[in-house]
Amino acid sequence: MKFTARPREIGIGLMGLGVVGGGVAKVLSHHAHPLSRKAGSPIKLKKVLVRDIAKPRSLLLPHGLLTTDSQDILADPEVQIVVEVMGGEDPATQYIHQALSSGKHVVTANKEVMAKHGPELTALASTQKVNLLFEASVGGGIPIIGPLMKDLLANDIRSIHAIINGTTNYILTRMARDRVDFHEGLKEAQAQGYAEADPTNDIDGIDAAYKLAVLATLAFHTRVHATEVYREGISRLQPQDFRYAQELGYAIKLLAIATKVGDGEKGQGKSPLPPPTVPHLYVRVHPSFVPQEHMLAKVDGVLNAVEVEGDLIGRVLFHGMGAGREPTTSAVIGDVLEIARKIVSGSEPVPATELDEHLIIAPMSGLMSKYYLRLNVADRAGVLAQIATILGDLNISIASVIQKDTDPATQTAEIVVTTHPAREDAMQESLKRMERLKAVREVNNLVRIEDWSSK
């Protein structure tokens, strides 16, 4: 396709010059020629919003490019695409809102903004007939937002299972491979630059919950708020959990899971209660036992992977670097090019699909899952029978019981129980009852077992 008229320049305003912003600025300024060729028009970085112009930076940018005034970007008619990579909810949300309102296209890498305000901003973009793209907000450079919105759109999506936090996956990989404990794993992740000084957002699953809210909203055409995502972090996991997991044929991963049930699906397991018949979603982030032969069990270190299951596609997995300067830059610039190419061809934005499924986000109490349970108990006869009775009374069927690591000094033993599919509320009730048993010293851990074969 040749352009006879001289194509006009496409102006970019960049907000943020941190790790990702630095990568984006570098590619936009140093690789302008190949990018412009791919776009079909010159692409020009016009302004970069920073907090402190005087801060020393390794990246050399033309004089006058930096500004501390957001209006230098938002009010500049020559800026057609605003790239927001500053992170955090405020003022990023407000800047994106203003950019869209004034008819600018927006590319953002901001998972928090998209999790909290994505649907409103998307609706605003539709009204304004501009594009709002956010491929970089989940999974770094791994294409997942685009495929969910386009390539997989024909599917009735059944589930998402994702490893979308590199920090925790790094720690879990170290714990599994080298049997370090959680605190040592975290310290190493911090030393490697994979975890922040305050690692709460990562290890408590907050970051993963934001990303899951974004993915689930797109996949199920239903607004999913990050606050609706059930969360458990990884700090309860101990080295022996990894040992037992391996013996039982599993890896332990922090999974972000969204599953649609009650929609013509068969009931899972033998619940005493009938499965709900109104389609609803479970959205949750927690450590999970993953069968060793499953591809997600093989995702190690800081890598990310997202598995999507649809009625037509079956299961498709996207795997790669889920964070970091270059991969995230790949996604941001990919979005910039997509918008630039639309501008060049005079192609109107296609509005996002409507969130018209209005699925109910179900409370965890009704979840059907298999479970792994680790208890510290008095090492004497009859304890197993007491535990089995509690589980039996609650209709929880035991898959295996192993007594482990008897300690003659304290006269205690470790008991590992795995169950067949059971209801979450029954399982939680069983824990309460077990804790009341004299022989039970501690309920150490309860981890859900993801079982693809039974679905």
Next chain:
Amino acid sequence: MKFTARPREIGIGLMGLGVVGGGVAKVLSHHAHPLSRKAGSPIKLKKVLVRDIAKPRSLLLPHGLLTTDSQDILADPEVQIVVEVMGGEDPATQYIHQALSSGKHVVTANKEVMAKHGPELTALASTQKVNLLFEASVGGGIPIIGPLMKDLLANDIRSIHAIINGTTNYILTRMARDRVDFHEGLKEAQAQGYAEADPTNDIDGIDAAYKLAVLATLAFHTRVHATEVYREGISRLQPQDFRYAQELGYAIKLLAIATKVGDGEKGQGKSPLPPPTVPHLYVRVHPSFVPQEHMLAKVDGVLNAVEVEGDLIGRVLFHGMGAGREPTTSAVIGDVLEIARKIVSGSEPVPATELDEHLIIAPMSGLMSKYYLRLNVADRAGVLAQIATILGDLNISIASVIQKDTDPATQTAEIVVTTHPAREDAMQESLKRMERLKAVREVNNLVRIEDWSSK
């Protein structure tokens, strides 16, 4: 986004009602409501081209939908999107050409047509301002065409490594796991319906070469013809190759590989000849040793996977069902919805990026690779020295030599050699020289070892 005016119906003409066509027809006719909601406009299957209307079919379609006359679709002004799933070069190419020429959008699952005529048809679509989408032509339902054209566009793509033929991957998986020989593996694949009565297209790598030509053309912005793809099939592999591969830490996979070299890349290995400095491509389909820890080594059975390496993204892997009715239907309907949504929003097609890189497709002779070599030799002193001398004379550095399976009856032994990176032409010359040695009974196999770590 609400549509105030009554949206017009989008008419679909389907060409072909085989395995994939049946899936597409079923979804279009039985799931019309959810599809129309996603499209923002009613989608209607208007006509289906078949060879024989009277043929008994399990799928119930409205009376009068079937036709044997292609013009009932191509000349019908109410058909806006032609879906071609008949397969084969002719008459599919001609039908697609006519559809585009008369201003219809086209969705095709046809790898052969896209490998042979893709760039011309794409250019025609641009001129006609219509869309030509072909996600289903490679990797079944796995999103790979869309991500390459859009999400990964910011990258300078370095390589593609793909398992894109399910039939051969099924046979190789059986050979590796259960140590069956090639003929037994093939027979089983045929019994399972994974291989056709004449399996040549699959086992000789022709199918994979078509798909690689499509992927490489998009990834490298350079026309790659299927005839330029170097091909070796899987029929030379024997059970002991899988045994030795496993001992050496590898799986054996039929990989479709495209690599760009000579473009600021470091030279690979210690070649006697300097690496070429003009950027060029190697495109090839052949059995490969894949390190067991690499994700591609874990892709088993009929599953497919495509790994793309870019300067920004690093390596990203797409994994899923690469063939079959439902997965392919997912990709076809995904493309239909993308076009329908553009029609509804009045969004002009964005022309494909130009194939303006004009990279040279290099002959295999200059390829740098590690190799695995299996020889049957006379079991006597001095043979190894002769072989080592030949390799040394050609500047091929030996990584390991193992003597295996001595047979006292025939007084022969099997020798397995692995090399450090060497030039393909030197390696081929070494085989000729070895075959001339009296002590060498047979050069049984030469398999390239893919080594990501050295790249």
